[in-house]
Amino acid sequence: MKKSLFFFAALMLFQSAMAATSDTLTVRIKGMRCEECAHKVGTVLKKVNGFETVSFDLEKRTATIAYDRSKTCADTLKGRLDATGRYKTAPYSKTEVIRRGIGLQMADMHCQNCANRITKRIGQIDGVDSIAPHLDKHYVFFRYDANKTSKGEICKTLSELGFTPVSYYTSKNISFAYFNIPANLATEETAEVALALDGVDDANVNKRNKSLAITFVNTETSVEKLQQELKEAGIEATIPAPHECKEK
Known part of the structure; x- marks a missing residue:
């Protein structure tokens, strides 16, 4: 018993x-x-004696670095990154405005009433300062302060409104x-399965709509191929009939 108490006390002192x-x-x-940039930043930091861990926030373009100050210091860590030229550091403040813009495609945004609901609700999120719907292409561009909100928060709110947002690109x-999917498969796990398919850039599931939306590289895959691969993974995905919006 005494040995156990001694070991526990020693461990606490060490920690x-x-x-x-x-x-x-x-x-x-x-x-x-991007993730590749973050990986390169991590590689640079790992070469510093005293470096412990690093976490990234790509929306804010920040790195939070844990280090042993008995072996290194903040100036050394910043100096290593500044020496790369591309990954120079700058001070970070929680009060500064960090402008970000995202385009989100929503195949279930059908009419002006849909766009109006999105504009009204997302406009209530602190940090969002610009919303531009494009009904012809079923996408909305949002501009926001990454120190106050995030793409994740915007997507979550859109999902609660009944939409299925995925990343939009003009390429x-x-x-x-x-796709429509069975109610029991309208889960995050299904989105993860879709994300793992070749050519898929983004995927999202809406439980309320029982829908799966995917952004993909059309030189690598197609709607038909995705549908077949999802079926092979046990997900019966069907293409819905043309929508007749009741909100018009």
Whole structure:
């Protein structure tokens, strides 16, 4: 019993000592725009003696770095990143405005009334300052402050309104698919299955609509191929009949 208590006390002292020398630093890295960039930033940091962990927020372009201040310091970490040229650091403040813009495609946005509901509800989210619906292409462009809200929060609210948002791009190589799926398969797991398919850039499920929306690279796959691959994965996805909007 005494040995166990001694071991526990020693462990607590060790953890306290580790915590006493651990510190964090959050910086903005404006050149960090994607997962690959974040991976490269992490590779640079791992070479610094005393570096512990790093987490990223790509919308804010921030990196939060944990380090052992008995072995390194904030200036050394920032200096290593600044030396890359592309991933130079800048101070981060929770009060600054970080403008971001996203386009979201919603095949279930059918008419002006749909667009009006989206504009009214999303306009109530703190940080959103611009909403531009494009009914002909079923997409909406949103501009927002990433220090106040996020793409995830906007998508969540759109889903609650009854829409199925996925990433929108203007490239001719990008297309969109929209399927009806069984109620028991209207889950996040189904979206994950879709995301794992070749050529898929984004996927989202709406439980209320029992729908699955997909953004895909049309040089790599097609609606028919996606439908077949989903079926092979146990997901019966059907293309809905042309919609007759009751809100008109």
